[in-house]
Structures are given as C-alpha cells and as structure tokens.
Amino acid sequence: MDSEFSDILKQGYVKIRRRHFWISQGCWLVFKKASGKGSNRLERYPNEQASNFHCQQKARLSSQDGHMKNKSSRYNVIDLTDVFSISRPPKEKKKYAVLLRFTDDNTLTFTCDSEKEAADWHKVLHRACVQDELGTVSSGEPDLLASSLRHQCERFRVCLLPCKGLVMSGECVLQVGSKAISLWDARNPRLKLASWPLMWLRRFGRDRTWFTFEAGRLCETGEGFFKFQTLEGEAIYQKVHTAVQSIIQQQDCPPRIVEGHI
The missing domain is CATH 2.30.29.30 (Pleckstrin-homology domain (PH domain)/Phosphotyrosine-binding domain (PTB))
Structure with missing residues (x-):
C-alpha cells in the first residue's frame, strides 16, 4: 500500500476546467511523479475518500493478483508527458489559478482555494514537468533516457x-x-x-x-x-x-x- 502513496507529490481539492468548456467542476486532484508505474500524471477523483480507496484497493488487488484491474473507483488520468509550460494566469483574469499548456495546443486550467495552495501546485508541477524534463544523471548508474534526450x-x-x-x-x-x-x-x-x-x-x-x-x-x-x-x-x-x-x-x-x- 505504501508504494501507491509514495508516488504522490501533491494532492488537494481544486476546480478544474478543460479548454473549450466553461463549466468548472470540483474534484480531488492527485499529482504522481514519473515511476515504473507511469509518467508524470494527474489523477482526478470525485473526492479525497475516493482517492484513498483507489490506492488501498489497487495495492490489495496487486498483492493478490497482478492481472486484476480495479474498476470500482471512478477516476481519470491526465498524462503530463507533453506539457511544455506551467504558469499562473494574471490574478485579475483568474484568481488562484494554474495553467498547463500541452504541445498539441490543449490547455488545462484549475483553480485552488487560496494563493498559497495555487503557488504550491505551480512550484511542484513546474519543477517535475518543466525543469526536470531532461532528467539528471545520478552518481550511480547512468540515466539512459536522459542521455538520449540530450543527444536529440x-x-x-x-x-x-x-x-x-x-x-x-x-x-x-x-x-x-x-x-x-x-x-x-x-x-x-x-x-x-x-x-x-x-x-x-x-x-x-x-x-x-x-x-x-x-x-x-x-x-x-x-x-x-x-x-x-x-x-x-x-x-x-x-x-x-x-x-x-x-x-x-x-x-x-x-x-x-x-x-x-x-
């Protein structure tokens, strides 16, 4: 169960809106870092209880049968692989907001309950998805993916x-x-x-x-x-x-x- 929670870098209640849709909907947003389970991603749940239940059940099913899939908790995943910028819209236009831009011309905007929460979300997402996009080479084994990206x-x-x-x-x-x-x-x-x-x-x-x-x-x-x-x-x-x-x-x-x- 611990491994399911260890990938979480940030989570909290936000109001989220996709481009071309003007209705914002409240949800529990979970940001998980890139790992063997997938790339950097946002997971969207109806509430915090649904998020915790999903992690607990996924860990339980994984330990019982690696091929079983959890279909009981409702959530969707937003892949952040193609994010190229993360910014804060002007406060006079969108208060407490964070804006993600993707290379395919899509955008994702969500608003938080306070300026501090919005600043925290921006800092964590920007560091993981923008500043670290080339990866780093550790003092141990070489990072082959990062090396490949540097050659490109x-x-x-x-x-x-x-x-x-x-x-x-x-x-x-x-x-x-x-x-x-x-x-x-x-x-x-x-x-x-x-x-x-x-x-x-x-x-x-x-x-x-x-x-x-x-x-x-x-x-x-x-x-x-x-x-x-x-x-x-x-x-x-x-x-x-x-x-x-x-x-x-x-x-x-x-x-x-x-x-x-x-």
Missing part, C-alpha cells in the same frame, strides 16, 4: 536582446529540441525561462551574428519577436529548420512557418 537536443550560448514578451535579457542558453525552442538560465542550467513550440512559430531567420524568430499568440510569451546575439546563428537555424521539417512530415501538413532573414 543541443544548447547554444546566446545573448537575448530586450523584448516585450520577456522581462529578462542578457546571457542565457538556447536549446533546440525536436518540438520546441527553450531558453534556460545561464547560471542555473536547470532553470527554464521560456519555451516556444516549433509548430507555433510564425517565422525564423539568422545572420552572421544573430538568430531571431517570431512567436505566435498561442506561445506562453504571447506573440512577438525574439532576437539573440550569437556567432552560432547558422547552426541554430539549421537545427530549427531540421526539426520543423520533421514536424511537417510527421503531421503531413503544409508548412506555415516562413524561413529566411527577418
């Missing part, structure tokens, strides 16, 4: 010029992944500053001393231009170009992103 992504030292979409500027690290461009703190490589899904970029370009792109309105920073001083502009451009072409081929859709000099 490449990071570049750049200098972000002041812009409207971000409050910070100056030296930082730009990472080009298979689905998004991410910006990391230069002094704390595990602190993500922003992320832009490639499918939501409007255009991107480069020159000998810079790389720049225009983000669409669905990005967490909102629409706008972001310019970076770098001597690796061509290398960044080619990485982004390759990733964008891969997305276009996988989705079998016409290109919407303009490449070149902007």
Whole structure:
C-alpha cells in the first residue's frame, strides 16, 4: 500500500476546467511523479475518500493478483508527458489559478482555494514537468533516457536582446529540441525561462551574428519577436529548420512557418 502513496507529490481539492468548456467542476486532484508505474500524471477523483480507496484497493488487488484491474473507483488520468509550460494566469483574469499548456495546443486550467495552495501546485508541477524534463544523471548508474534526450537536443550560448514578451535579457542558453525552442538560465542550467513550440512559430531567420524568430499568440510569451546575439546563428537555424521539417512530415501538413532573414 505504501508504494501507491509514495508516488504522490501533491494532492488537494481544486476546480478544474478543460479548454473549450466553461463549466468548472470540483474534484480531488492527485499529482504522481514519473515511476515504473507511469509518467508524470494527474489523477482526478470525485473526492479525497475516493482517492484513498483507489490506492488501498489497487495495492490489495496487486498483492493478490497482478492481472486484476480495479474498476470500482471512478477516476481519470491526465498524462503530463507533453506539457511544455506551467504558469499562473494574471490574478485579475483568474484568481488562484494554474495553467498547463500541452504541445498539441490543449490547455488545462484549475483553480485552488487560496494563493498559497495555487503557488504550491505551480512550484511542484513546474519543477517535475518543466525543469526536470531532461532528467539528471545520478552518481550511480547512468540515466539512459536522459542521455538520449540530450543527444536529440543541443544548447547554444546566446545573448537575448530586450523584448516585450520577456522581462529578462542578457546571457542565457538556447536549446533546440525536436518540438520546441527553450531558453534556460545561464547560471542555473536547470532553470527554464521560456519555451516556444516549433509548430507555433510564425517565422525564423539568422545572420552572421544573430538568430531571431517570431512567436505566435498561442506561445506562453504571447506573440512577438525574439532576437539573440550569437556567432552560432547558422547552426541554430539549421537545427530549427531540421526539426520543423520533421514536424511537417510527421503531421503531413503544409508548412506555415516562413524561413529566411527577418
């Protein structure tokens, strides 16, 4: 039974609403960390009693017969594998709220009973789903998944010029992944500053001393231009170009992103 509860990083009563639905419904939300039982995920129950009953019964059935499935408790699971940003909406628009954005353009918003509870949810979710997305290599056996992800992504030292979409500027690290461009703190490589899904970029370009792109309105920073001083502009451009072409081929859709000099 203990193993069922040990995966829980955060739980509590919230009001949750999916995109395109304007009715919020109260539920007991449980955030479980990635483990052998699955990836980072949110489990939604009608109340706390249903959550505890599910964990207890699952542990009991598992010990009796590993192939038995628990069908008596009602809950659903929200996979957080494709979450690319977790933020707090402006308080004047949504009080005590947490907003999750997924790479497939879906969003998930839930509200808490207090500012402290909302801040706690944001901190725990952001740390597990955003900051730790590349994983870490422990002092023991190597993390093969994290190693594989690092080979798929490449990071570049750049200098972000002041812009409207971000409050910070100056030296930082730009990472080009298979689905998004991410910006990391230069002094704390595990602190993500922003992320832009490639499918939501409007255009991107480069020159000998810079790389720049225009983000669409669905990005967490909102629409706008972001310019970076770098001597690796061509290398960044080619990485982004390759990733964008891969997305276009996988989705079998016409290109919407303009490449070149902007």
